[in-house]
Amino acid sequence: MSPIEAAEVGAVIVFYHPDNACIERANRVGRMCRCVVVDNTPAGSAENEARPLLDPGIAYLPNGRNVGIATALNQGVAQLIADGRMFAMLFDQDSEPTEELIGELTSVLRACEQRHERVAVAGPAYEDARLRGVAPFVRFGYFRLKRVMPVGEVPLEVDFLITSGSCINLACWSEVGPMDDALFIDLVDTEWCMRAHARGYRVLGVPWVRMSHELGGKPIRAFGRNYPMHSAVRHYYLFRNVVALLKRGYVPFSWKSTELVKLPARLLIYILFIPDARKHVQMALRGLWHGLAGRMGTL
Template identity: 60%
Template sequence: MHGGELSGESTTPRTGAIVVFYNPDTACVERANRLAAIMRCVVVDNTPSVLTSRELGLSESVEYVSNGENVGIATAINQGVEALIRDGFEVAILFDQDSEPPASLFTELPMVIARANETGDRVALAGPAYDDARLRGVAPFVRFKWWKLERVAPEGDQPIDVDFLISSGSCVNLRWWSSIGPMEDALFIDFVDLEWCVRAKQRGCRVLGVPWVHMSHELGGEPVRILGRSYPMHGPLRHYYQFRNVIALMKRSYMPRAWKTTELIKLPVRILIYSLFPGQRLLHVRMALLGLRDGWQGRLGPYCGRTAER
């Protein structure tokens, strides 16, 4: 077994899954149903309409929460976690609706959490390495360093201490959920996972990358290539949230200064990329600048201006 053996008296913690929907297609529903066949599955639907689980085609074993509106990824995750805690679950694995986890993820990540709990190690989160063929294959794990992120190769048979993990595919140790606190609803989307990881580490917990588990996941939208390097793109509205939330978080004293320096370097580069390469260049730049303004003024929550392309 990777990462050390559990004692003979140990058991794998009760593990449930949370899947967040937003305008899901048939393939998304089928993934959730396959997941529900092997473990407890809570689907939280942020689609701006009210449907029943039967209308969607979800299995009866899925616990379905329909919000009837997009309340954001943070709130949706919090709703799913609350449902699992209510029913006595110890671990929650988080998924986007298009996540394609390997079978090993469902055993290996909870076992990392179980071993930590057994030894008294305060591990808040364990997550896989992410394989995105569009962005040169398996992405490195990340630590905050001054002016530049440290990229750590996902290699070896021991968990790796990192500074944050993206939410999809990550395994939350619910033992520490109440002491860390829920995901921040007001951030809505983008940097939600990063901010939670920072809080977890400040409360004495560890965030672990598990290098021997790889999950296929597209990190961002369709990338553009610039000087031989691929950069993931999003729609203008997502760029609004990215710029708004990074500025809002940079103003907070508890956010690591090393992370702030890397974002100071990235912000003008992102503006330049959005002004030159994607379609709807002016709208991308406009939404980014609106995000900068609202982040500085502390306006969080869902975007309330004119509708922009997602």
């Protein structure tokens, strides 16, 4: 990136019990562009000593507790807006960003701005070796997702992007609004993209840009496919937030129909393929109940 381009973009990285590799990745990002680290590690934890290990130019915002991914991202974006940045790269602590990734995504958004196109966010295709290669982009279909292979040299219209590696056009932030704090974690990125669509903005997958990223925990093999797995607590948030979004009017029915199919399928996978099935099912059902009752925020 040129100095002018670097002055336009900043990055937000959310920490939660980071190890030394996470801190080194953040330092590398800080040498590419303005970097804000928001730390959700609880106070008193051994990993709550990140500041001395981060480069001095990195803005460090420790929360002293886990306030959720949505709130942490909002804090970081607010700092970048105050710094006068036009674009915000969002990263998980375990993602592997490159200067090419940042440069290509900001170039795509800059070109869209010059053509007066309403684009909210652009993101790369991500590679997870555990899930056998490059993941497709996704569009919503009735009762099933439509997978779009990341090929070609033209940005692809998609319905949502995962948070990590995505680049937000901050010109739309005030109109679309911040990430939904009430969701805490899970579907935060999906909901924001759906809200951006509802306000007339596009979401673009950039097929020629790749990022290494591990989605979820260790995958399990079920029904002939690899599925990224999470903790029982994450399954609570997933089920709760799905139910919460099913009740929202701007969420497209195509997504709702797919989730109504996937919810019982997920429970079946937990029962048949996870060793500690009972705990996962209990937390998922608790999430369903809280979603119906409107109990949001942290568990």
